[in-house]
Amino acid sequence: MSRNNLSARGLVRRYGGLTAVEDVNMDVPSGQITGLIGPNGAGKSTLFSLLTGVEQPDEGKVLLGQRNITRMSPDARSRRGLVQTFQVPSLFPSLTVADNLLVAAENRRRDYAGDLLGFRARGRTGALQIVDDVLASLQLEDIRESIAGTLPTGALRLVEFARALCARPDVLLLDEPASGLDAAETERFSALVRRIADDGVAILLVDHDVDLVFKVVDRVYAMVGGRVVAEGAPAAVRADPTVQSVYLAQGPLTSKNTGASPAGGPSGGGPPADSPPTGGPPAVAVSSGELR
Numbered sequence: 294m295s296r297n298n299l300s301a302r303g304l305v306r307r308y309g310g311l312t313a314v315e316d317v318n319m320d321v322p323s324g325q326i327t328g329l330i331g332p333n334g335a336g337k338s339t340l341f342s343l344l345t346g347v348e349q350p351d352e353g354k355v356l357l358g359q360r361n362i363t364r365m366s367p368d369a370r371s372r373r374g375l376v377q378t379f380q381v382p383s384l385f386p387s388l389t390v391a392d393n394l395l396v397a398a399e400n401r402r403r404d405y406a407g408d409l410l411g412f413r414a415r416g417r418t419g420a421l422q423i424v425d426d427v428l429a430s431l432q433l434e435d436i437r438e439s440i441a442g443t444l445p446t447g448a449l450r451l452v453e454f455a456r457a458l459c460a461r462p463d464v465l466l467l468d469e470p471a472s473g474l475d476a477a478e479t480e481r482f483s484a485l486v487r488r489i490a491d492d493g494v495a496i497l498l499v500d501h502d503v504d505l506v507f508k509v510v511d512r513v514y515a516m517v518g519g520r521v522v523a524e525g526a527p528a529a530v531r532a533d534p535t536v537q538s539v540y541l542a543q544g545p546l547t548s549k550n551t552g553a554s555p556a557g558g559p560s561g562g563g564p565p566a567d568s569p570p571t572g573g574p575p576a577v578a579v580s581s582g583e584l585r
């Protein structure tokens with residue numbers, strides 16, 4: 294089934310005299326994983342917020358399919374299929390996993406004509422069916438009735454991902470989805486993301502772990518100083534002289550010199566624990582010296 298692509302055209306966002314995002318064009322096509330990397334202060338979080346609707350651009354537009362969604366709220370975008378995950382999982386901690394997912398499945402009001410992961414859904418019965426199908430698909434049935442707030446980080450990340458899938462996305466924006474995951478969990482997560490893309494979802498992945506980004510994505514955008522300085526296949530971007538010079542003042546581009554944080558992202562984006570699962574605040578800048 295054909296789904297909507299996400300695209301950005303000529304996006305500009307200024308904070309006073311600082312241009313955080315400068316004339317950025319980006320395409321996040323259906324069925325592909327697109328990556329976004331850049332050093333501290335490059336403008337990734339700001340761009341992400343312009344795409345989700347948390348921030349408004351000073352110039353340019355955001356398109357979901359052919360539709361101009363530039364002035365739409367995050368919730369309105371979410372109901373139209375542009376769904377995000379947060380750096381800090383946006384789950385209701387006192388609810389069970391299943392109830393968290395049900396909120397997401399019911400939140401998207403429009404009829405869903407697709408068959409994400411092989412199911413179809415209409416109404417509340419459909420929403421329950423989605424929850425069960427997503428839980429089964431991600432092999433999370435054993436924690437169906439667990440209270441979300443009691444889960445360890447790895448499980449929480451997967452439930453956050455499941456929550457996003459229950460909203461039946463056309464486009465999935467993943468903000469630091471692998472932070473806090475161990476190697477095995479990251480491997481499992483990467484495979485899941487690929488499966489979802491293969492199902493036709495357009496995925497944008499922003500993560501500190503550049504090795505993960507280069508390994509998983511089909512295309513990658515590298516930002517520096519608010520601008521896209523390189524874009525294309527991972528190998529080409531990795532070899533790009535500007536990318537190399539920015540990332541690699543101290544050697545080859547590997548996770549060892551990117552500041553990737555295996556124990557969890559240093560940023561604190563995401564809504565407060567009991568706020569609804571859409572429309573949370575933007576990612577927060579990571580500390581100086583980190584790269585992602």
Ligand SMILES: Nc1ncnc2c1ncn2[C@@H]1O[C@H](COP(=O)(O)OP(=O)(O)OP(=O)(O)O)[C@@H](O)[C@H]1O
Pocket residue numbers: 308311312313331332333334335336337338339340560576577578579580584585
């Ligand atoms: N609300 C704001 N007010 C003023 N300046 C801001 C604001 N948000 C971001 N900036 C500035 O815009 C620039 C881009 O920041 P942004 O957080 O988008 O970068 P980033 O690539 O996400 O960095 P990091 O990886 O450190 O999170 C930075 O110089 C930052 O200080």
